[in-house]
Amino acid sequence: MSFYKLFDFLRDLNANNNKEWMDEHRKRYHEIRDFYIDWLNQMDIIFSKADPDYSPTTGKQAINRINNNLLFHPNKPVYKDHFGAGLDQEKGKGDFYILIGINGSFVAGGFYKPKKEILDNIRAAIDYNGEEFVKILNKKSFKETFGGLMDEEKLKTSPKGYDKDHKYIDVLRNKSFAVMHEFTQKEILDDKFQDDLVQVYKEMLPFRNYLNNAVTV
Incomplete structure (x- = not known):
């Protein structure tokens, strides 16, 4: 798995941004999501070595939902065109946010x-x-x-x-x-x-x- 496949998946999702397509490609989505979580876990370890005050945050804790919140933004597509995550999470700390997307x-x-x-x-x-x-x-x-x-x-x-x-x-x-x-x-x-x-x-x-x-x- 690689970022090449992550970008390919996001391009395909963006061209077929609906629940039916996602349901058909759910396995592929989970493979991409698992890759991103594993990568976040690696970065979590690396950042913790670079910063003594870093707050360990697992990939599962860090990753954001790929679904848009249609309740508050009904005009947005069903799914986002990116994967986002917040590492170094601790109450009172400022954000450290990573977004990887096609746009x-x-x-x-x-x-x-x-x-x-x-x-x-x-x-x-x-x-x-x-x-x-x-x-x-x-x-x-x-x-x-x-x-x-x-x-x-x-x-x-x-x-x-x-x-x-x-x-x-x-x-x-x-x-x-x-x-x-x-x-x-x-x-x-x-x-x-x-x-x-x-x-x-x-x-x-x-x-x-x-x-x-x-x-x-």
Whole structure:
């Protein structure tokens, strides 16, 4: 089994996105799913060796359902066009998410649209020691890997309790504190994909550690 077959399966599923087709190819789906879970188990071990604070998470714990939630998104297809999983899971920690799909693959981490309490704690940490956080964001290799924060949504004004002239106001206005690194299918199929993924994980560590400390201390 390989990522070649995973991508082939997702392309076929995307072209036949219905329960009848899935039922006919259920065995194939489980073979692909088992491969992905085994791969996640391998990465779980590798990440735990790379990071002393890593929280072990089995592939079965990490993997997401391939079914879309049609109750809340009735216009979406029955099945997703990707396999997604969240490793390094622990209550209070920011996410470390891996998505491999036919319409894009990426690794993301941090807090995406967190609850108010978490967002308030992150902003308080930046208010207290924003210099360290900005230094992480501005590190050359970090910017080359992630580009910067995912800033899909930002406040148009300053957050409540913060002056509009705050030294780090541009960072404080973010509603999410997360970063993302995209992988092409060619990169995923390359023999060094695992090594590249570990390098991205390590590059993200100071960022995630800062945020995790902000919401737990």
